[in-house]
Amino acid sequence: MNFFMKNSRIKEFIESYYSIILITIILLLVSLTNLVNFLLFHTITELFSIVIAISIFIIGWHTRKYANSQFFVRFGIGAIFVAIIDLLHTLSYEGMGIFTNYDANLPTQLWILARYIQATSFLIAIIPFTFEKSTYFLILIYIITTSIFLTFIFTGYFPDCYIVGVGLTPFKIISEYIIILLLVIAIIILYTYKKEFSKEISILVILSLISTIISEFAFTLYINVYGISNFIGHIFKILSFFFIYVGVIQLGLKDPMRVLFKQLKEREASLNQAYNRTNFYKNLFAHDINNIFQNIISSLELYDLEENNIQKYHDNINNQIVRGKKLVKNVIKLTELDDYKEELKKINLGKTLTNAISFLKESYSNKNIEIDFNLPEERIEIQANELINDIFENILINAVKYNQDNTIKIKLKISVIKQKNQKYAKIQFIDNGIGIHPSRREKIFETDFQKTSKTKGLGLGLSLVKKAIDLYNGDIWVESRVEGDYEKGSNFVILIPLAEWD
Structure with missing residues (x-):
């Protein structure tokens, strides 16, 4: 045993110093030829x-x-x-x-x-x-x-x-x-x-x-x-x-x-990821689109039974169609987001939020939604692109979807903060919805391609939000509206770098 160990060490030594030994021998032999004849x-x-x-x-x-x-x-x-x-x-x-x-x-x-x-x-x-x-x-x-x-x-x-x-x-x-x-x-x-x-x-x-x-x-x-x-x-x-x-x-x-x-x-690894991604999108899309179709079918069935509420079910069907269009749009954007290279530009934060609020109210005209939002006097411009509309719309839509109160309350707060020599716009979306358990707050932003069987749908929107904000070198997280009681609602906080003035 010791003999083999010694031989192994000798082999390692020879391999480690092979180049040095070889060049030494070469130089020695070549130098000796100089003693015989310089030519x-x-x-x-x-x-x-x-x-x-x-x-x-x-x-x-x-x-x-x-x-x-x-x-x-x-x-x-x-x-x-x-x-x-x-x-x-x-x-x-x-x-x-x-x-x-x-x-x-x-x-x-x-x-x-x-x-x-x-x-x-x-x-x-x-x-x-x-x-x-x-x-x-x-x-x-x-x-x-x-x-x-x-x-x-x-x-x-x-x-x-x-x-x-x-x-x-x-x-x-x-x-x-x-x-x-x-x-x-x-x-x-x-x-x-x-x-x-x-x-x-x-x-x-x-x-x-x-x-x-x-x-x-x-x-x-x-x-x-x-x-x-x-x-x-x-x-x-x-x-x-x-x-x-x-x-x-x-x-x-x-x-x-x-x-x-x-x-x-x-x-x-890339092929495995592509396969898992395909399954993820398939399951997620199938789940959400089935929900949409089911809601449309239910509305059509009730449409014939309750003639007095025709407008209500008409609005519901319209909302589901809007959801479907949004879902398809988000799937396409999320699949392309890894290669998304659109140049960032100055975006008016107040105007963008106002447009997102208008979209929400139009999409859920049958809901009683109260939005507390006062435009800041100072014009705030952020460094972003067209995806910023999808970000704000996704956050607002989730505040409506995951809310069981008769009156849906959403409060928007805007401030400017500074971190590590960079100024950020801090946007808070505070709602009175069902809330998010602390153990799930980080997972809701993940696009977990491996756990397709556990997909519950609608996580696609937050995956898009997270990826888009990463493009801006920003950040997003979620807190409880009332500290210590997550069931009182959520507070989604977004940080986006301010645009530099020319």
Whole structure:
């Protein structure tokens, strides 16, 4: 048992430090080649970076549809062009004997071009902008840019970077510092937008950027292409690409699988919610519409029996039709409310409440309704939209529906309060209805799609009210009209932000 436990711990240790062990072995072997032949060391170092750059492009490109971040897709596109230029740099290096008509200036020019593109690629990849064109358009930009500068280099129009017997030119040294500056800017931008990246990826990218900075600084110091500064610069170049490669494996291969499974689970949850929502609307609509039809049928039956009360039953039928229209309207609005994006505007609170009161009295002309409402002298404007009419109408209609008194009394109170540096209009709808038990006060605003069997109807209106007020960044709750005795009636309190004056 202890043997297996030890083996398990060894395996965990190896997996945890696999990258560190691997890069240490690589650096050790590559450094040993420098003792044998610098040209061999240089070639292996460059080919290692080239292979990694190509791998970054391949993985980033083929996982672009699944990765949450576009970093490795964008950087990978730049990396493939860096790899092409680095390959030319390797083949043109002094001692390779391929570009025989050029001296050590050519590989140095190619090097500086590759580093400019690499630094620019870091910036393009890190900045979280939305690229409206396709990634193919980005590739086209790289093709055109790279082709132009390669033409300048091979035709002699690119500034000299190295003069045999003298060393690095001012242009080359200044360019290295400009590249270092671009990389520092990339680190600052990465820190600014760190929320766009996972902690592991951020660390790996920063390590890659720091390694590249050290590498570039080393390349400002050498006089001979076979010098120690050149050696150090190439070692840190390996580290730079290695850190990015580890990040690509993490984000490009492991994360897409996690993202894929996450998306499948989210889709499953979404389908289940849609199914439950459909059942909820079906049961709720069926319950309320059945009540409406039943009331209409009852009125028609009594219509023939009591000729003296024809107007009463006519009004009742009319009220039920109004209820039906309102129910259909609310169902449609509630189903669309999650995607409702109408711009908020200034709404005259007093005028809107007056219209809602008129609608209520017209809808329940057969009821004895007393409404205590005095328009405030000061004009109050709130930040809302057309849904505000439905909100007030729903609250008022519920005050009538859930009231058993012969005289239905509703009192409206308006005030202005301030909370957390925001001014709100506070509207209170106080009625003498049957009241709401304290244990149900929060549940009446919920749209519980899971408990369709317990649906009693009419909760749809308050679900709409709650969702609409959330759109306004407002609030709604219910209290007892008489503290300690919920059966004496309810007080629905609504807070809606005041509109800002221009």
